Amino acid sequence: MAAGAAVTQAAPALGTAEWLAEFLLSPGPAALAAVLAAVLGLAAAQARIRADRAAAVATRRHTAWLASREREGQERDRRRTQWWESYTWVVERLDGTADEALGPVLKALAAAADDPVRSALATVTWEQITEQEEAGR
Secondary structure, three states, X not given: OOOOOOOOOOOOOXXXXXXXXXXXXXXXXXXXXXHHHHHHHHXXXXXXXHHHHHHHHHHHHHHHHHHHHHHHHHHHHHHHHHHHHHHHHHHHOOOOOOHHHHHHHHHHHHHHOXXXXXXXXXXXXXXXXXXXXXXXX
């Protein structure tokens, strides 16, 4: 054979045992395995990214919900403190002389109360003032 002469050999027919034996000994299976590994790696990475993003969104929502609950609690506490300060202000001014002037304030406090205990407290106080006025007449 002369130097540089190409060796020509007929390729085996596709799908035959000879073709399969030659393919398995070639770099083809390694290339297919590498492509498959790359595809699986990409799919796993994308799934992890989606899961991380979903977790981040859930964490942000939960944090926002907690902050909202905290703000609601602070607002509720502020309203209750303000209500109590108004009620004690009225009670401190009850002296029996001009108590009827404080009636609308007590009625408003009873209406503004967001729980039945405070509403009843303001109502009972107003009823006591009314009873004292009626007994004094």
